[in-house]
Amino acid sequence: MKNLSKEIVQRIEKISRPVKIMHVCGSHEHTIMQHGIRTLIPKEVEIVAGPGCPVCCVPSREVDECLYLAREGVTIATFGDMLRVPGTKGSLADAKADGADVRIVYGVNNAVEMAQNTDNEVVFMAAGFETTAPTTAAELVNGPPENFSVLSSHRLIPPALKFLIESGEVNLNALIEPGHVSTIIGTKPYEPFSEKYGIPQVVAGFNPFDVLIAIYMVLKQFKDGKAEVQNEYKRAVRKEGNIKAQELLEEVFYITSREWRGFPEIPNSVYEVKKEFSDYNAREKFDIEIGESKPLVTGCICGPILRGVARPEECKLFKTECNPMNPVGACMVSKEGTCNIAYRYGSFDPSM
Template sequence: MKYLDEYRDREAAEKYINLVKKMVTRQWTIMEICGGQTHAIVKYGLNHLLPYEVNFVHGPGCPVCVTPQELIDKAIAIAEQPDVIFTSFGDMMRVPGTHKDLLMAKSEGADVRMVYSPLDALKLARGHPGKEVVFFAVGFETTAPANAMAVYQASKTGVKNFSILSSHVLVPPAMETILSSPENRVQGFLAAGHVCTVVGYEEYYSLAERYKVPIVVTGFEPLDILQGTYMVLKQLEEGRYEVENQYARVVQSQGNIPSQNIIKKVFRVTDRNWRGVGGIPKSGLELRSEYEAHDANKKFEVNIGEAENSPECIAGEILRGVKKPIDCPVFGTKCTPEHPVGAPMVSSEGACAAYYHYGNYRQRSLQSGTPGQKELQTEKNLGTNQ
């Protein structure tokens, strides 16, 4: 296929849906890792077009959502320092910290700016030598090469007033944490295609073998997801647990070697706390010691106090695939994209935002006080999956 609309072709989609209907013999629970896939599933109604036996749960595939609240608080505290220009992608601007978000800090006088690239922030640093320019480096392996290159360029060219606040996280350790949890119900994965574009998928072989789960690297268009789901279900029905690549037009098994090299040159692997999930060993990236002059964590000493997460928000359970957005007592009422209680409602890749914008669940809950019957029945039958 050559054109985008071919990946949204109705007849081709119906063929995959019918293949799945003929093949499945029992209920299976599949987790898509990337929030972009979550949005596609809900936007195009794939969770309703596929038969009842196919149950999607949504993983920690949104780096904005899993950025710990204490780091949001630290970002705000840094932004409020004198002579600081704090830069970030737009996604992070309205993620709630303990007392405020970055946009609120901006409204109170902090110099907070949205940029489209870390190189934009580096350009700001060159143009404002009397200011400290900080970039909020949030993302999976996908955005790490660009952030690493910005730090490398700053170091190489002697731009000393540029630093990053790193919140990079790594996907495979999070998958293993989910699989090893006693509350796990995931039986197969749609792996994030864009992450694998950078790092490949060779690391997934040991996960599939150790936990007996099929893992299919999958793209983001409706046909990508339908084909990836079919490939996972075929393995499950046949009793196989292998790593397969649906996204072969983009992803190679070894990934992008130059991107991996710049990541390794600038970053090192570290333990990382994930919002709603907890601490995961060797699941993050921090700057190597030779680049610590550009590490905002070390450059700024700020007192942020104790982070306080909302007791009403069940984002952690949603990110671990234990519950869905419709299970949250404040979904669509107290928690909306305009007034988010948790990060998954405000992020452009958050599961709660996807359900709110595309799933029509808010309207259903207002009309009947309950979610759809398929979702309710799915929840009741989850115990038969394991």
């Protein structure tokens, strides 16, 4: 593998050109930083991280919704990474410290089991991209207890990419697409970005060799004058994706427009629970009153980082006031967050 990686780096060097490639996957950023991939490739090949951390993308409003329910006595079940994501008036960790019943679960099935063993209302904060949304859908189809509901924070990657491309803020030239998401949605949803905007794309796996191959494949498309969606991760991703999972998503959710953290409202970018399953939709089940919701003014630049126009090292709070033990912004909370990864693996600058 070491010799193969060296050969791929040499091939990258031979066809290198100034290019900005965005990926949208926390696992990709982890691999890139852990293995120093940015230091191995020519500086003119720039790899930027986009909104690839689902927890980081949850906006203050949705955290505030859960905080309201928690402080009204509802049991909140959520992933551990969500606990310290900031809302307008603190985090779920703060609510838990104040006595609210906030519990960490490993999946929606754990939250359903929790509801089966209590008379209290249980709300699962369903954060995640297309990768985890089918598990939420499956539980609702199976008919959970009456005291169970979800607050859907599931988001879709392709609409966010469309927003970034059309905004022109990042000036990206190519995309490395997320392997996990693509196992569900396949490669077809990415095709318009190549056809309409002339952007080369590669769906990639997660080991260092996968990422290097993807970078080479992107550069090879430029060399050959092509712009298409190529699948490096064929061992897991099919063009059509997971049809059964897609059918579950279509049965349970409809797609609507909503803001992301660091973004304005992105059209058609969020899964919401359909009317047929409204008994399990926390937004329909409870009268949630949160008023105006906006991020705390802290000096954190998580928004620009999620949009790929800034790096953690550019934030004045990075590694000082903001660190994994005391995260000021959402990008430092999760191990998939760009700031958290940069804190653990050091500088992204090949010259340092």
